[in-house]
Amino acid sequence: MLKKITILAMAIIAGTSLRAQTDTTVKATESVADTVKIGNIIILKNGGSGTGSIGPSHSDWDINIYRHKRNKPANLSTTWLNMDFGFNNVKDNTNYSGSENWDYAKGSNADWFNQRNNKSINFNLWIVMQRLNMIKHVVNLKYGLGLEYYNFRYEENIRFSKNPPAIKMDPVIEYSKNKLALNYVTVPLMLNFNFTPKNNEFRSFGLSAGISASYLYNSRQKYISNETGKAKLKGDLGLEDFKLAYIGEVKLGPVSLYGSYATKSMFRKELDQTPYAVGIRLGTWY
Numbered sequence: 001m002l003k004k005i006t007i008l009a010m011a012i013i014a015g016t017s018l019r020a021q022t023d024t025t026v027k028a029t030e031s032v033a034d035t036v037k038i039g040n041i042i043i044l045k046n047g048g049s050g051t052g053s054i055g056p057s058h059s060d061w062d063i064n065i066y067r068h069k070r071n072k073p074a075n076l077s078t079t080w081l082n083m084d085f086g087f088n089n090v091k092d093n094t095n096y097s098g099s100e101n102w103d104y105a106k107g108s109n110a111d112w113f114n115q116r117n118n119k120s121i122n123f124n125l126w127i128v129m130q131r132l133n134m135i136k137h138v139v140n141l142k143y144g145l146g147l148e149y150y151n152f153r154y155e156e157n158i159r160f161s162k163n164p165p166a167i168k169m170d171p172v173i174e175y176s177k178n179k180l181a182l183n184y185v186t187v188p189l190m191l192n193f194n195f196t197p198k199n200n201e202f203r204s205f206g207l208s209a210g211i212s213a214s215y216l217y218n219s220r221q222k223y224i225s226n227e228t229g230k231a232k233l234k235g236d237l238g239l240e241d242f243k244l245a246y247i248g249e250v251k252l253g254p255v256s257l258y259g260s261y262a263t264k265s266m267f268r269k270e271l272d273q274t275p276y277a278v279g280i281r282l283g284t285w286y
Contacts, residue, residue, distance in 0.1 A: 086279015165238030
């Protein structure tokens with residue numbers, strides 16, 4: 001009798017702070033069996049014994065412990081609309097000796113292409129991403145499709161032109177803003193090592209490395225000055241149409257650190273400037 005009263009008191013106290021729910025796995029002799037949950041302890045009214053029950057069985061109450069099974073990871077997972085926020089710049093390996101005889105960047109030097117690093121922004125939108133299990137969800141193949149946006153903010157008053165493409169220094173006009181924007185459609189392919197395959201996204205850790213192939217679908221220079229106001233130049237500015245890049249990622253929970261480094265210059269001739277980007281990736285592509 002004392003044991004029954006104790007169990008009933010526990011159920012009443014727990015019921016004031018925890019929600020009651022119906023347990024459909026218990027065969028009740030009455031209409032509906034009431035259930036009270038305290039952590040992973042389940043108190044069942046109207047009798048019935050279940051797997052994992054502790055203590056003696058009673059006609060009015062049973063105490064059961066249920067362990068929640070982890071969902072097995074899918075062999076193929078798909079995520080949508082992941083985003084990157086970071087900074088981009090170039091590695092300038094150009095030999096400017098003899099630039100006075102060049103056609104594309106005649107008379108240029110390294111100072112022409114100095115950038116405002118805090119305003120040279122890289123933003124990427126990954127439309128769809130997939131991860132394919134290869135070995136026990138530890139080794140995976142990751143691939144997808146996305147858009148990359150590179151913005152190079154120049155300190156100097158360089159100006160692009162087309163027909164034919166060329167770059168020159170403007171000796172007269174002072175630009176308050178001078179930006180070269182490059183937009184790519186990109187397909188990344190990476191080998192992923194997930195060191196915590198049994199953990200959820202918020203407790204995951206992994207590394208990825210691979211390559212990406214990109215096509216330049218839009219390039220433009222945007223500049224602002226007192227003389228010209230806001231102006232924009234679109235079209236063939238002498239840039240490579242295709243870009244191959246080494247890419248990598250370090251995943252720490254729901255946030256990843258990403259990096260990208262192109263295999264060659266973004267210009268078609270004379271200038272040897274290799275673009276790269278680093279930043280934070282937000283999303284569930286893990």
